[in-house]
Amino acid sequence: MIIAQKNIIPVLPLVMAILGFFSPSTTAICQSFYTNQFITLDTIIFLQNEKNTRSLACSSWGDEVILTNFNCNSNSDSVTFYIINANNYGMETVEIHIPDIRKTMKMLMNCNFKGCMAYNGNTITLMQGLGYDRGDNLLIFKKKNGNSTYFYHKTIHTKTDASKIDFIDTSTILLSEINYREGASFHTVDINSGKITNSIYPYHNHKIISGFTSKQYDIKDNLLLYANRLEYSFLTFDRNLQQLDSTYQKIDGWAKLPDKAFKTIQKKWGNGYHAAEINNYLIKYYTKIHQLNRVYIINQNKLLLSYTPKDSDNDIGHPMIDIWEKTNHGWERVKQDIVDDLGFNRTDSIIKTNSFFLEMLSNPQIFVFDGKIVTVSDEGIPILPIGMTQREYYAKADDYLAENEQIIEIRIFSHSF
Numbered sequence: 001m002i003i004a005q006k007n008i009i010p011v012l013p014l015v016m017a018i019l020g021f022f023s024p025s026t027t028a029i030c031q032s033f034y035t036n037q038f039i040t041l042d043t044i045i046f047l048q049n050e051k052n053t054r055s056l057a058c059s060s061w062g063d064e065v066i067l068t069n070f071n072c073n074s075n076s077d078s079v080t081f082y083i084i085n086a087n088n089y090g091m092e093t094v095e096i097h098i099p100d101i102r103k104t105m106k107m108l109m110n111c112n113f114k115g116c117m118a119y120n121g122n123t124i125t126l127m128q129g130l131g132y133d134r135g136d137n138l139l140i141f142k143k144k145n146g147n148s149t150y151f152y153h154k155t156i157h158t159k160t161d162a163s164k165i166d167f168i169d170t171s172t173i174l175l176s177e178i179n180y181r182e183g184a185s186f187h188t189v190d191i192n193s194g195k196i197t198n199s200i201y202p203y204h205n206h207k208i209i210s211g212f213t214s215k216q217y218d219i220k221d222n223l224l225l226y227a228n229r230l231e232y233s234f235l236t237f238d239r240n241l242q243q244l245d246s247t248y249q250k251i252d253g254w255a256k257l258p259d260k261a262f263k264t265i266q267k268k269w270g271n272g273y274h275a276a277e278i279n280n281y282l283i284k285y286y287t288k289i290h291q292l293n294r295v296y297i298i299n300q301n302k303l304l305l306s307y308t309p310k311d312s313d314n315d316i317g318h319p320m321i322d323i324w325e326k327t328n329h330g331w332e333r334v335k336q337d338i339v340d341d342l343g344f345n346r347t348d349s350i351i352k353t354n355s356f357f358l359e360m361l362s363n364p365q366i367f368v369f370d371g372k373i374v375t376v377s378d379e380g381i382p383i384l385p386i387g388m389t390q391r392e393y394y395a396k397a398d399d400y401l402a403e404n405e406q407i408i409e410i411r412i413f414s415h416s417f
Contacts, residue, residue: 033338035321036354039373039415043089046382047082047408056378056408057117058365061167063087065367065374066119069408078149081124086372086412096124096141096150120167123191124150127165136160138173140191156194160187166219168239172197174219184216186224188241198241202226203233215294215366225303227295230257232307234295236331247324247331255289255310257282287311293319296368298417301326304368323417335417351385351393373413380409 049069058067068081078095085091116127128137136158141150162175168188175187175196183204188197217226224241227234232249261282269278288310296304303324311318321338324331365376381400385393 033335035338038338038417039413040354042372042412042414044384045084045089045091045410045412046380047410049378049405049407056365056376058367058376059117059119059166060367060369060374061119061121063369063372064119064121065376065410066117066124067365067376067408067410068117069378083119084374084410084412086367086369086374089412092148094148094150096126097152098139099152116165118165118167118173120170122170123153123167125165125167125173125191127162128155136162138165138189138191154194156189156191158187158189158196160196162187168219168224169222172239174224176217184226186217186226186237186241188239200237200241200243202235204228215296218295218297218368220297221300223297223300225295225297227292227305229291229293230289232290232292234292234303234305245330249333251290251307253309257285257289261285294366296366298323298368299370302370302417303331304417321417348389348391351388351390368415371414371416373415375411375413377409379406382407382409 056067056069058065060066063086065084065086066081067084068079070079077099078097081094081096083092083094118125118127122143124141126139126141128139138156138158140153140156142153143150158175160175160177162177164176166174166176168174171191173189173191175189177185177187183201185199185201187199189195190197216229217224219225222239223244224237224239225234226237232251232254233247235246236244238244265278265281268281290307290309292305292307294306298304304321305324306319306321308319318339320336322333323335323338325334367374367376381397381404383393383396383400388396
């Protein structure tokens with residue numbers, strides 16, 4: 001159910017979530033940049049959350065974002081999806097017809113919903129799993145006669161332990177897999193034959209940490225971008241998973257995870273995958289080290305990477321954005337250390353056009369396009385903050401949430417990166 005759609009140029013906080021966590025960079029480029037120099041809010045769309053939902057799932061293709069909030073106790077044999085166009089802000093409502101929906105939804109509940117869906121314009125794929133946020137079956141749904149319903153087509157047994165799926169072209173699905181001993185790997189599956197056609201096992205500076213990813217890879221325009229987390233390096237691959245480039249950026253003062261942490265992890269959890277325990281152990285190090293946490297493809301010739309430097313004095317790191325462009329000499333960093341100019345504690349600042357506050361954006365799914373950024377959050381509230389202070393906004397949010405549930409909030413921004 002659509003609550004409201006506002007076409008505005010006000011700006012809700014954003015992007016630094018885009019950014020994840022980062023660190024100071026080299027001094028090759030001296031000019032300072034700020035997020036509000038590049039980003040402007042275009043529109044906000046509010047959607048009512050379904051009751052008894054498990055989690056929000058999102059994917060993208062072309063200039064579109066598709067999302068759904070699965071109702072795990074649905075009596076209907078269909079699930080509703082919303083397709084948002086980033087350029088004209090239009091929204092199409094479609095459905096997929098799921099046979100034996102209760103059994104299917106029960107198995108989908110054991111997958112990581114945020115990564116269990118892929119879309120390519122004419123096909124929707126859901127990943128089915130058996131637990132631990134992993135999936136080994138792909139359910140393929142296709143349109144018939146151009147209508148707005150996708151019908152079950154077939155199931156592909158991948159025999160993998162995938163944690164996320166994406167379409168890399170119209171007939172090929174990319175599976176990303178995290179293995180405790182081997183690190184991250186990627187596999188392409190031809191949806192026509194149902195067979196895995198290629199597999200790669202990229203270099204990791206430490207395999208255990210590759211399993212705790214924020215946004216370590218992106219896919220767009222037949223290009224795959226993958227980055228290490230504990231050093232500033234990234235790889236690019238073509239649609240056939242053939243490596244195109246390997247790029248390393250030296251950052252002065254880059255703080256690494258100490259060797260004793262690796263040794264402790266190996267000693268305590270070396271015989272199995274215990275993600276929660278390892279993550280709880282590593283939390284104490286996160287503000288003491290540099291991390292490359294989020295990567296996005298803007299287009300084939302431009303990348304957005306964000307990293308967080310160590311910050312032992314704060315519980316939340318201060319992320320930064322770098323922009324890279326493809327030249328005759330390879331990938332070159334053309335803008336660096338783009339930061340949130342408003343800081344974290346200015347609760348009395350007036351929220352206005354081009355105001356961005358990191359802490360006001362809660363756990364969004366972020367999709368970066370050429371000229372547009374779309375964020376999707378299921379922790380939204382239908383309140384426009386323009387003209388308020390942060391303090392006033394949070395007070396109104398508390399009042400709303402005292403009597404109402406959070407909703408889905410979709411924000412579409414223009415950017416000039």
